[in-house]
Amino acid sequence: MTKNTIAIGVAISLMTFIHAAEAEQRQLGAHEHGHGKLNIAIEGKRVQMELEVPGADIVGFEHMATTPEEKAQVAQAEEQLKDALKQFVLPAAASCTLVKVDLGIDTGGDEEHVHEHEHEHENIGRKGDHKEDAHEGEVRHTEFHATYALDCASPEQIKMIHFAYFKSFPNARSLSVNIVSETQQGSYEVTANKPDIDLSGSM
Amino acid sequence: MIVARLATQSLGNRSLSAALTVLAIALSVTLFLGVDKVRTGARQSFANTISGTDLIVGARTGEIQLLLYSIFRIGNATNNITWKSYSDIAASPDVAWSVPLSLGDSHRGFRVLGTTPAFFEHYKYRRHKPLEFSQGAPFQGLYDVVLGSSVAEELGYALGDKVIIAHGTGRISFIEHGDKPFRVSGILKKTGTPVDRTLHVSLAAIEAIHADWTNGMPAPGQTISADQARNLDLTPKAITAALIGLKSKLATFTMQRRINEYRQEPLSAIIPGATLQQLWGLIGTAETALSVVSAMVIATALLGMVTSILTTLNERRREMAILRSVGATPVTILGLLTIEAALLTLLGIALGLLLFYIGLAAFQPVIDRSYGLQLSVDTLDWDQWVTLGAIFVAGVLAGLIPALRAYRLSVADGMTVKT
Numbered sequence: 001m002t003k004n005t006i007a008i009g010v011a012i013s014l015m016t017f018i019h020a021a022e023a024e025q026r027q028l029g030a031h032e033h034g035h036g037k038l039n040i041a042i043e044g045k046r047v048q049m050e051l052e053v054p055g056a057d058i059v060g061f062e063h064m065a066t067t068p069e070e071k072a073q074v075a076q077a078e079e080q081l082k083d084a085l086k087q088f089v090l091p092a093a094a095s096c097t098l099v100k101v102d103l104g105i106d107t108g109g110d111e112e113h114v115h116e117h118e119h120e121h122e123n124i125g126r127k128g129d130h131k132e133d134a135h136e137g138e139v140r141h142t143e144f145h146a147t148y149a150l151d152c153a154s155p156e157q158i159k160m161i162h163f164a165y166f167k168s169f170p171n172a173r174s175l176s177v178n179i180v181s182e183t184q185q186g187s188y189e190v191t192a193n194k195p196d197i198d199l200s201g202s203m
Numbered sequence: 204m205i206v207a208r209l210a211t212q213s214l215g216n217r218s219l220s221a222a223l224t225v226l227a228i229a230l231s232v233t234l235f236l237g238v239d240k241v242r243t244g245a246r247q248s249f250a251n252t253i254s255g256t257d258l259i260v261g262a263r264t265g266e267i268q269l270l271l272y273s274i275f276r277i278g279n280a281t282n283n284i285t286w287k288s289y290s291d292i293a294a295s296p297d298v299a300w301s302v303p304l305s306l307g308d309s310h311r312g313f314r315v316l317g318t319t320p321a322f323f324e325h326y327k328y329r330r331h332k333p334l335e336f337s338q339g340a341p342f343q344g345l346y347d348v349v350l351g352s353s354v355a356e357e358l359g360y361a362l363g364d365k366v367i368i369a370h371g372t373g374r375i376s377f378i379e380h381g382d383k384p385f386r387v388s389g390i391l392k393k394t395g396t397p398v399d400r401t402l403h404v405s406l407a408a409i410e411a412i413h414a415d416w417t418n419g420m421p422a423p424g425q426t427i428s429a430d431q432a433r434n435l436d437l438t439p440k441a442i443t444a445a446l447i448g449l450k451s452k453l454a455t456f457t458m459q460r461r462i463n464e465y466r467q468e469p470l471s472a473i474i475p476g477a478t479l480q481q482l483w484g485l486i487g488t489a490e491t492a493l494s495v496v497s498a499m500v501i502a503t504a505l506l507g508m509v510t511s512i513l514t515t516l517n518e519r520r521r522e523m524a525i526l527r528s529v530g531a532t533p534v535t536i537l538g539l540l541t542i543e544a545a546l547l548t549l550l551g552i553a554l555g556l557l558l559f560y561i562g563l564a565a566f567q568p569v570i571d572r573s574y575g576l577q578l579s580v581d582t583l584d585w586d587q588w589v590t591l592g593a594i595f596v597a598g599v600l601a602g603l604i605p606a607l608r609a610y611r612l613s614v615a616d617g618m619t620v621k622t
Contacts, residue, residue, distance in 0.1 A: 039456040041454075050456055178477045186477055
């Protein structure tokens, strides 16, 4: 009888232990100052871009903007980031127009959602369930996230991308650029010293 | 013309040292061509191996490693992924098709791949080229196997033959799944990819041959016959990796992120083409180092040639003097030695080319078998011709060093040679 009770007790505590272990998962993405990520997907006439950059690259600090200067800085950066075609210059022959921008600042906790301006109703896969160890409060790295949707009359003319982005944000040193389209998949490393991608060989 | 003949005959007189010089140049040229061949061959065979797959999913690991073990069968998986996670991902609305891959068994040094018939439909190579059958059809029965072309060729299998699969991936295996032989149901056409060196069976077959195994060994006194296994639940518990095709390219990065952040299991998703380019970035440095080394070897060989000509100059003063006495001008002497160097270099290059092609023809099957690297025996490309030309010019220029010295000596010495 007592043996059974003990066994059950052990089993229960074991189960709760396993349960607890399951519930708590510790995972954290990489965060490297000076280094951002840009993903570009092309299908038909639609070009979709996703930018993920540490706050340090964009505004030079990673805490919540508190002083008026910092707030102004963030506001200015947001204005600049919104104009995707000024930061990531595509050939004029492709005749691309920006149709949707979605900008957010990830403070390592709840995502502060800045201001969205929308020309059409389409959800470009925002991740809502993005809460990485917010409650632990130790790792507080701010990241800028931007998603852009562009319509290009002739996307096959995107043979070059010039990154004026590095001029706009001098703290940004490099960007890992991934590109997928119907005809190619590619990965490029763009730096402030070499701010161009040549796609003519692969598109 | 006469000068050229003189140069040849003079070289013939010193045939041993001339032959060694030629051999040194030849070996350096062979090395250069060999390094170049392996470099371009590796690039080509890698780039042509996979096409049309949007994402490859595996256990959380390095991107390059996942690409290498899932597609190129290089190295091994760090972990498997559970069937549950795979089904979960495969059922996502963005996914158009998915092909599970299960590796871990082998047959006489060839890998066995457990997969679904969808593999033959969706696996594409070399710019969207699909797999084709030279004989037979995809596996249908539980114990059917589809052979890659090299497997069938090297082991001499035909349709309907029996194949016994071994446990593990070594060339020599100690444990075989002898109780459950497979029947060849199809043979694929040659693709020039690792598919040629693979045996394809169904995922259920992989489960079936391990049905009576525990802890990676056949369980003693507990055998399940081939027919009994048919009645078991043969849903796999784990797979090694999966190929994913998406409905829209636009979903690629969202899907990749969703898999990378998958909560229930640590998974990685990679874009094969992008990862391949990262691999080039990594290998690029090593490639440059190899090229520098082979350039240095060529330089050393040419230097050796200059040294050997220079050392003979002293003993050839009499030869030069006699030539002068029969009317050769110092310029003729200069030409004679330059032609000598040019001849040595040219012979070296020619012999090097010969050695390269002999070596390529001899080792190509071995390299294919042990590294899965297919090096084609073809003519040289433009860049290689340019390099060979540059070696020749460098050889002639290097030959000018002893030639100029001989020129000066022959002017100074005149006819008065003191012995």
